[in-house]
Structures are given as structure tokens and as C-alpha cells.
Amino acid sequence: MDYLLHILIVALIYGIFAISLNLELGYTGLYNFGHVAFFGIGAYTSALLGLSGLPVSLSMALGMAAAGVAGALLAIPALRLTGDFFGIATLVFAEMVRLFFVNERWLTKGPMGLPGIPRPSWIGEGIAGLPMFLIFCILLTVLVALTGRRLATSPFGRALKVVREDEYVAQTLGKNVLSLKIRAVILGSVLAGLAGCLWAHYISYISPSDFTLNETILVLLCVVLGGKGTNWGPVLGAFIIIFFQEALRFLPIPADFGRLVAPLQGMVYGFVLILIMLKRPEGIVSEYRGSRQC
Amino acid sequence: MKKIIFLLTGFCFFFSGAYALAGTNEVVVGSVTPLTGKLAVYGEGFQQAMLLALDEVNASGGINGKPMKILFEDNNSTSKGSVSGIQKLIAIHKFPVIFGPAASSNFLAVCPIAQDNKVILIGAESAASAISTCGSYVFRVFPSDLGQGKGVAELTDNLGYKKVVLTYVNNDWGVGLAEVFKEQFLKNGGKLIDEFAHDEGKTDYRSEILRIKKESPKAVVNITYIKEGATMLKQAYETGVNVQWLMGSASKSPKMVALAGGAAEGVIGTYPTFSQETPQYRAFKEAWARKYPGKKMPIFGEYNYDMVKLTAKALKGAQSMSPDDIRAALIKASKGYIGVTGDKTFDANGDISATYGRWTVKGGKIGDYK
Amino acid sequence: MTYYAQLVLNGVIAGSIYALFAVGLTMVYGVFRFINFAHGELIAWGAYLVLLLINPPFSVPLYLAVLPALLVTMAIGVGQDRYVYQPLIHGNRITLLIASIGVSYLLRNTIRLIWGSDLMTYGIRPVRGIQFAGLSITPTQILMIGAAVFFLGALYFLLTRTMLGKSLRAVADNMELAAVMGINMKKVSLTVWILASLFAGAGGFLLALDTNLEPVMGMTNMIKAFAAVLLGGAGNVWGALVGGLFIGIAENVGVAFFSPGYKDFISFALIFLLLILRPKGIFGVLTGVR
Numbered sequence: 001m002d003y004l005l006h007i008l009i010v011a012l013i014y015g016i017f018a019i020s021l022n023l024e025l026g027y028t029g030l031y032n033f034g035h036v037a038f039f040g041i042g043a044y045t046s047a048l049l050g051l052s053g054l055p056v057s058l059s060m061a062l063g064m065a066a067a068g069v070a071g072a073l074l075a076i077p078a079l080r081l082t083g084d085f086f087g088i089a090t091l092v093f094a095e096m097v098r099l100f101f102v103n104e105r106w107l108t109k110g111p112m113g114l115p116g117i118p119r120p121s122w123i124g125e126g127i128a129g130l131p132m133f134l135i136f137c138i139l140l141t142v143l144v145a146l147t148g149r150r151l152a153t154s155p156f157g158r159a160l161k162v163v164r165e166d167e168y169v170a171q172t173l174g175k176n177v178l179s180l181k182i183r184a185v186i187l188g189s190v191l192a193g194l195a196g197c198l199w200a201h202y203i204s205y206i207s208p209s210d211f212t213l214n215e216t217i218l219v220l221l222c223v224v225l226g227g228k229g230t231n232w233g234p235v236l237g238a239f240i241i242i243f244f245q246e247a248l249r250f251l252p253i254p255a256d257f258g259r260l261v262a263p264l265q266g267m268v269y270g271f272v273l274i275l276i277m278l279k280r281p282e283g284i285v286s287e288y289r290g291s292r293q294c
Numbered sequence: 295m296k297k298i299i300f301l302l303t304g305f306c307f308f309f310s311g312a313y314a315l316a317g318t319n320e321v322v323v324g325s326v327t328p329l330t331g332k333l334a335v336y337g338e339g340f341q342q343a344m345l346l347a348l349d350e351v352n353a354s355g356g357i358n359g360k361p362m363k364i365l366f367e368d369n370n371s372t373s374k375g376s377v378s379g380i381q382k383l384i385a386i387h388k389f390p391v392i393f394g395p396a397a398s399s400n401f402l403a404v405c406p407i408a409q410d411n412k413v414i415l416i417g418a419e420s421a422a423s424a425i426s427t428c429g430s431y432v433f434r435v436f437p438s439d440l441g442q443g444k445g446v447a448e449l450t451d452n453l454g455y456k457k458v459v460l461t462y463v464n465n466d467w468g469v470g471l472a473e474v475f476k477e478q479f480l481k482n483g484g485k486l487i488d489e490f491a492h493d494e495g496k497t498d499y500r501s502e503i504l505r506i507k508k509e510s511p512k513a514v515v516n517i518t519y520i521k522e523g524a525t526m527l528k529q530a531y532e533t534g535v536n537v538q539w540l541m542g543s544a545s546k547s548p549k550m551v552a553l554a555g556g557a558a559e560g561v562i563g564t565y566p567t568f569s570q571e572t573p574q575y576r577a578f579k580e581a582w583a584r585k586y587p588g589k590k591m592p593i594f595g596e597y598n599y600d601m602v603k604l605t606a607k608a609l610k611g612a613q614s615m616s617p618d619d620i621r622a623a624l625i626k627a628s629k630g631y632i633g634v635t636g637d638k639t640f641d642a643n644g645d646i647s648a649t650y651g652r653w654t655v656k657g658g659k660i661g662d663y664k
Numbered sequence: 665m666t667y668y669a670q671l672v673l674n675g676v677i678a679g680s681i682y683a684l685f686a687v688g689l690t691m692v693y694g695v696f697r698f699i700n701f702a703h704g705e706l707i708a709w710g711a712y713l714v715l716l717l718i719n720p721p722f723s724v725p726l727y728l729a730v731l732p733a734l735l736v737t738m739a740i741g742v743g744q745d746r747y748v749y750q751p752l753i754h755g756n757r758i759t760l761l762i763a764s765i766g767v768s769y770l771l772r773n774t775i776r777l778i779w780g781s782d783l784m785t786y787g788i789r790p791v792r793g794i795q796f797a798g799l800s801i802t803p804t805q806i807l808m809i810g811a812a813v814f815f816l817g818a819l820y821f822l823l824t825r826t827m828l829g830k831s832l833r834a835v836a837d838n839m840e841l842a843a844v845m846g847i848n849m850k851k852v853s854l855t856v857w858i859l860a861s862l863f864a865g866a867g868g869f870l871l872a873l874d875t876n877l878e879p880v881m882g883m884t885n886m887i888k889a890f891a892a893v894l895l896g897g898a899g900n901v902w903g904a905l906v907g908g909l910f911i912g913i914a915e916n917v918g919v920a921f922f923s924p925g926y927k928d929f930i931s932f933a934l935i936f937l938l939l940i941l942r943p944k945g946i947f948g949v950l951t952g953v954r
Contacts, residue, residue, distance in 0.1 A: 080940070081940075084698060089935070099928060102493070111465040112465060112466035204407060261370075263774070266773030269773075274766035493924075497877075501919035504671060505919070532802050556789055
């Protein structure tokens with residue numbers, strides 16, 4: 001049973017991560033291919049502060065704040081770029097952040113990573129803390145998802161969708177497009193930071209290799225598989241992906257084929273990504289678009 | 295929404311089916327082993343060596359009449375996978391003893407989890423010196439870097455190099471070893487002209503080589519792995535750098551020599567060693583040939599074999615299957631235990647002592663340096 | 665002094681290969697207006713296919729293996745376009761980009777599946793570099809520069825002296841107008857993909873000859889090639905050449921001042937700064953294959 005709790009927790013964390021990307025990709029139409037950077041910044045900040053003895057809830061809040069600040073720092077200059085150029089800028093940003101984690105050994109302990117990250121004191125370490133951590137994650141996911149839903153129906157959210165569909169229309173309507181986008185990225189970064197904090201304190205060990213392009217692709221897959229621009233689609237996508245990954249553990253794989261599992265998994269992800277784009281770009285849960293279907 | 299609930303229940307059913315495992319009339323030990331991913335090549339050998347030891351344990355009566363079993367959990371060769379794997383072993387199966395994953399970074403990732411849950415963790419191939427301070431439930435039958443770092447410093451000293459360039463692979467193993475080396479080398483009156491880390495798994499180390507070339511040192515201490523070592527040696531040769539390379543144990547491999555294609559000639563290094571003349575080693579060699587005819591003995595296989603054998607001895611002597619009893623029994627069992635790889639007596643940190651040999655490449659073959 | 669001269673020379677060698685990658689990337693962008701994230705995988709496949717052919721069961725000599733390997737790389741490039749990008753080209757841009765990320769991930773993991781994640785080499789014995797004035801350069805590296813000059817020269821000839829090249833430039837300028845003028849779009853897009861894959865595959869092979877092969881070699885080089893594209897201005901072929909050289913020199917000389925661990929960081933930071941300060945590239949030409 002404990003193992004199921006473990007998977008649920010991981011799936012929920014990725015769910016939050018996916019919601020945060022969806023905010024940018026789904027609602028606002030920003031191609032952020034470096035979203036993992038904010039997950040990583042949140043995780044590292046919170047882990048380092050937690051390890052230095054700060055109460056975990058405080059360090060998590062600071063972790064989210066750090067991710068938000070980083071988001072703002074990236075967004076303000078980079079959002080002047082259009083489309084794919086913004087994508088590349090974010091991709092490169094994520095790589096730079098990762099290289100920073102690898103090379104600044106005095107701070108991050110480099111590739112060795114940070115072991116022994118504490119959990120919030122009221123949750124408890126080890127297995128005894130699993131149910132509490134799950135409840136904590138469920139609460140946060142629901143909170144984040146509800147915020148997302150509230151946002152989608154708010155004037156802000158509707159304005160974001162107009163930006164996604166046509167920037168000029170948004171401008172004509174008197175909306176400050178740049179400011180809207182920046183706010184979307186900051187919010188997305190803060191939430192990605194939250195997911196990162198949860199991950200670090202849950203798994204208790206982080207290293208730079210946890211924050212590579214692969215993670216971005218995984219969460220991108222969660223979003224587009226579940227349905228971008230929807231409230232629950234990304235969470236559903238995260239559950240499917242995480243359960244699929246863990247299910248592989250129970251398959252009896254002969255030792256000779258062990259080497260092949262990871263690449264095969266990667267090929268499946270790549271293939272599914274292409275297939276969704278070709279056949280059902282809206283994902284499993286499709287976005288409600290009034291009477292217009294496209 | 296209905297679809298989502300339907301899907302989730304489906305998954306729950308799927309997983310509940312996976313719990314019908316493990317009997318009560320046997321003693322089961324968990325193992326986090328790289329069966330997929332980049333270390334899978336080695337993982338298979340570790341597994342075979344462990345299974346060989348297991349066969350012998352069970353042939354001679356198992357653990358007080360009950361057969362012993364090992365449940366292998368894959369870690370994708372990553373630290374994340376290791377954490378996931380050990381959590382499964384502790385959470386679902388509640389095993390009191392777990393064999394830790396290869397590669398120091400993976401081992402260090404699972405250390406705190408084992409310590410927090412009071413589960414005994416034993417490693418057979420992780421050398422980082424930081425593991426010594428992991429905690430009271432963590433043991434290893436593989437020697438720590440500390441000794442080897444000192445060994446490399448002594449080697450440099452003995453060969454008469456007073457000024458060297460130091461470079462090391464940028465991970466826990468490389469940094470740990472380099473620090474020990476540096477301390478000892480400076481204490482012996484040596485001087486470092488330059489020191490820098492190099493990243494793992496790059497294809498191009500020319501910038502690093504040039505940095506070495508700029509200082510034109512007589513010798514370079516390069517603490518690195520097989521691929522990285524080979525690439526650096528090759529590119530140094532092409533760039534026309536003529537130095538004496540001094541290396542650690544991790545690059546001692548025929549594969550390194552093959553990849554470097556002649557550029558590895560004359561390299562000298564140190565490695566933890568054990569006598570291959572003991573009756574234990576000969577018995578292991580014969581047993582291996584019998585169980586896996588025609589298969590080459592895997593790297594570190596001997597350590598994995600010793601680990602299982604020693605654990606079995608401890609389990610036999612333990613008063614109960616509680617981790618604390620097993621821990622006491624393990625320390626007791628290790629006292630004076632001579633395995634294939636020598637004396638396995640644990641010290642206060644759960645470490646063992648080791649002797650170090652020297653290797654060199656001559657005529658495209660690795661041999662002992664005299 | 666020779667230290668810095670050698671760094672610059674290494675930069676030129678690396679840069680000439682980055683330029684080969686960048687030219688392909690920029691041509692695709694110039695015509696189709698999208699960044700092909702899978703471009704890097706063409707680089708890696710070019711290199712790995714040669715490896716496949718020189719080892720058993722084929723055991724072809726190295727120089728004979730190059731041509732068939734490049735042909736297969738071209739087939740992969742054209743296949744990408746035909747089965748994934750063409751059906752999506754008129755749809756939402758984001759769909760196209762995500763699809764190209766999918767293609768890249770699929771192709772990279774196929775390499776992992778077949779050859780493993782380990783470092784591989786063609787197994788050629790290292791040769792002492794040729795020494796002059798304290799600088800050293802290996803015969804392979806001379807070949808690299810030579811190949812870059814040859815390929816880019818041929819491209820220049822194609823673009824300026826042939827009908828095909830003119831139609832290519834016309835399409836890059838304005839796709840609809842070009843189609844109205846009766847330019848065969850199919851032929852043009854086929855040419856672009858063949859050239860892009862050819863340059864990527866050839867560059868990948870040369871790079872692997874000089875260093876080693878690994879599955880992520882495509883991704884890292886794609887990013888650097890992209891930096892070159894940005895520097896030269898997207899869609900500008902000559903800009904790509906200058907940009908490639910600049911990136912190569914910058915990251916190699918940068919090592920003299922930073923830790924070698926930050927070598928990639930230098931080119932990434934450069935991209936970042938460029939994007940923000942000069943989004944149109946140094947030459948300020950955003951459109952048109954010049």
C-alpha cells in the first residue's frame with residue numbers, strides 16, 4: 001500500500017508541475033521549453049535552505065519565491081521575442097541553470113547532489129510520513145488546480161487566451177500583452193517552483209541530473225497528452241505517464257534486455273508526442289471552445 | 295470526469311495485483327542494482343556474482359534451514375531510480391537488509407533513506423569517502439577512496455614528481471579522491487601548478503588539454519574514468535603533450551587502453567588489490583567457471599560475492615530478523631572474516647581496510663608496475 | 665601567446681563544423697519558418713550510420729561508408745518532413761514545434777537503443793598533430809575545415825548560379841508569392857531537406873572522426889548551431905558561417921578565463937544575450953537566404 005502512496009505522491013507533484021506549464025503553454029501559448037529550470041531552482045533553493053536548518057515550510061515558500069524571481073528575470077527580456085525564439089531562449093536558460101548547479105560546487109555540491117533533505121516536521125520522515133505527505137500533496141494540487149480554474153474563467157485568464165489566439169486582437173482590446181505574458185510566466189514559475197520544492201523534500205535527494213531536458217519533455221508530454229488549455233488535463237496526463245513508468249518496474253524483464261528499457265521508453269514518449277500532434281493535438285481532455293470546433 | 299475516475303480505478307486494480315509476492319518461509323534480502331541504463335553492462339555481472347554466492351549459501355543449508363533469496367530492484371542507473379527502488383523495497387517488502395546500488399552518487403542518494411528507516415545498507419562497489427559518514431546502518435565491503443588518494447600521492451612522490459597538474463572528474467568520486475590526494479601531496483612537499491575538474495562524458499577535452507600544455511608540467515595526475523581517460527589521453531597525444539600520466543583505479547581497464555589506441559602507453563596508476571593466490575580466490579574462480587562457463591569474470595564481481603556471503607553469515611548468527619540484531623551480527627561476523635577480496639573486518643564507520651597495487655600500460659596491455 | 669593562438673585555431677575548427685550545422689538549420693527556418701529541434705539528430709545519425717557500416721556485419725572501409733550513410737541521413741531528413749512536418753505545416757505553430765521535439769526524442773532514443781548510451785569511436789589510431797609555430801593541428805581537423813569550405817562554396821554556387829537556387833531564395837522571401845509564380849514547392853522543400861540533412865550528416869561524421877560519438881552529440885551541437893544562426897540572423901546563410909566561427913572561437917577562448925566546465929555555458933550565455941540584445945542578428949537580416 002505504501003508503494004501506491006509513493007506513486008500517487010509522485011504523480012501529484014508532476015500534476016502540479018504540468019499545471020504550471022499548462023498555464024504558459026496551454027493558456028497563453030508560450031513555448032516554454034526550459035520549464036524544468038524553475039522546478040530545479042525551487043528544488044535547490046528549498047533544499048539548501050531546509051538543510052541549513054530553516055523550517056521546511058518557510059524554505060518552501062522561499063523556494064517558490066526564488067523560482068518566481070527567476071521567472072521574472074527570464075520573462076522580462078525574453079518575452080520580447082516571438083514564438084520559437086522564446087522557446088530557444090528558455091531551453092538555453094534551463095541548460096545554463098543546470099550547468100550552474102553542476103559547476104558551483106561550493107553551493108550545490110555539484111554533481112554529487114544534496115542528500116538528506118528534511119521533510120516538514122509535522123509530516124515525519126520515512127514511511128510513517130507517507131500518508132501525511134500524500135494529503136499535503138492532494139491539498140496543494142487541488143488548491144493549484146482550483147486557482148488555475150478560477151484563473152481561466154477570470155478576466156485575466158480570458159485575456160491570456162486572447163493573447164494566445166491573436167496578439168493584435170488583444171492589443172486592439174487595450175490589453176498590455178507584454179505585462180499579461182510576464183505575469184503568466186511568473187505565476188507558472190512559482191507553481192513549477194512549488195512542484196520542485198515538493199519533489200526535493202519528498203524524495204530527499206536532488207542532483208543536477210534530475211533537471212535535464214528530459215524532464216521538460218516528460219512534463220510537456222503530460223500537458224499535451226492530457227489536453228493543453230484545460231484544467232484537469234495536465235493532471236490526468238501526469239497520472240498516466242507516472243503510472244506507466246512505474247508499471248514498467250513490475251514487468252519481468254530478462255537481464256539481457258535491461259539495457260533496452262530506458263531507450264524504448266524514450267522512443268515511446270517521442271512517438272506518442274508526434275502521434276498526438278498529428279492525430280489529436282488537443283489531447284485526451286479537449287478544451288471547450290464554445291460552438292467553434294477546430 | 296467519468297473517464298478520469300474510470301482510468302484511475304483501472305490503474306489501482308492493476309497495481310493491487312502486483313502485491314502477491316514473497317513467502318514467509320524464506321529469508322529475503324533486497325538489492326538495488328543497475329539492470330537498465332548506462333550501468334546495466336556492469337549490473338548484470340554484479341547480479342551474476344551475487345547469485346553465485348546465493349547458490350552456495352543455499353547449497354549449504356541456507357539461513358538456518360530456510361532458503362535465502364535476493365529480490366533485485368532496478369534503478370535505471372540513476373539516483374532518482376535508486377531512491378524509487380529502495381523506497382519500494384523498504385515500503386512494500388519491508389526487508390531489513392538491502393544491497394546498495396553501484397556508483398557513489400547513487401549510493402549516497404539512498405544512504406539517508408536507509409539510515410532514517412533503520413534498514414541495513416551494504417555496498418560492494420562505491421568508493422566515495424563521504425559514505426563513511428552516512429550512518430551506523432551503512433556498511434561496505436569495498437575500500438574507501440581515502441586510502442587510494444594517499445596511494446596516488448605516494449606514487450607521485452616515489453616517482454620524484456614535485457610539481458604536477460591535477461585534474462579530476464567532476465563528481466563525488468573524483469572530487470573526494472582529489473581532495474585526499476591534494477592534502478597528502480602538499481604535506482609531502484609537492485606543489486600543484488594547476489588544478490581543475492573536468493566534466494563526465496564529454497567527447498572533447500581539448501580545452502582542458504591545452505590548459506595542461508600551457509603549464510608544460512612533467513606529470514599530470516588525472517583522476518578519471520575509462521571513457522574520459524581514454525579521450526583525454528588520445529587528444530593529448532594528438533595535441534603533442536608529452537607528460538607522465540598518473541591515474542587512479544577507475545580507468546584501469548583494457549577498454550581504456552583500446553579506446554585510447556596506443557596513447558595510453560606508459561600510464562601509471564594505483565588500484566585497491568587483493569591477492570589472487572589465496573584459496574578463497576581460487577575457489578571463487580572455479581565456482582564461477584562452473585556456473586557461468588565461458589563467461590568472463592565481471593568487474594567487482596568478487597566484492598559482490600563477498601558481500602552476499604558475509605551477509606548470509608551474519609543472518610545465520612542474528613538473534614532475530616530485526617535490523618538492530620542483524621547489525622550486531624554483521625559486525626560480529628565480519629571480525630576476521632577473510633573473503634575472496636581479503637579481510638572484511640568492519641571498522642567503526644562500516645568501512646574495511648585495503649592494500650593498494652600499481653598498474654601500468656606496456657605494449658598495449660595492463661600489467662603491474664614495478 | 666601560442667596558447668591563445670591555439671585556442672583560436674581550435675575555435676576555427678569547431679566553428680567551421682558549427683557553420684555546417686547552422687546552414688541547414690537556417691535554410692529550414694528560412695523556408696518553413698520553424699526551428700527544427702530534430703536537426704541535431706540528423707547530425708548524430710550521420711555519425712552513427714558510418715559507425716554501423718564500418719563494423720560487422722558490413723565492415724566497409726571508412727571512406728566507402730560515408731556516402732551510403734549520408735544517403736540514409738538524407739532519407740531520414742526527407743522522411744521527417746514528409747510524414748510529420750508537411751501534414752502540420754499549415755496548422756498551429758506550437759503543434760509543429762512539439763512534433764519536432766517528439767521527432768528529436770524518438771530519433772535520439774533509437775540511437776540509444778541500437779548503440780547504447782556509451783561513448784563510441786571509429787577506432788582509428790591517434791595521429792600526432794602537425795606542428796607549426798608551436799601550434800598543432802591533426803589531418804582530420806584539416807579535413808574538417810576543408811570540407812566546410814567545400815560544402816559552403818558549393819552551396820553558394822547553387823544559390824546564386826542555378827535556377828533551383830533562385831527559386832529557393834524566392835520561396836524563402838515569400839512562400840505564397842513564389843508558389844503563385846509557378847515555382848515547384850515540392851521540389852524546393854525536397855532540396856532544402858536534402859541539403860540540410862547532407863550538411864548535418866557530413867558535419868556529424870567529421871565531428872565524430874575528430875572526437876567521439878555519443879547519443880546527445882546532436883542536441884548539444886544543435887543548440888550551438890542555433891547560436892550561430894541567431895548571430896548571423898535567421899535565414900541568412902553567410903551569417904551562419906560567420907556566426908559558427910564566432911561561437912567556436914568564443915567558447916574555446918573563453919576556457920582561458922573560465923573553468924572548462926563552463927565551456928558550453930559560454931555559448932549558451934551568448935545565445936541568451938544575443939536574443940535579448942540583437943534579436944535580428946548581427947547582420948540585421950531576418951528574412952531571405954542571401
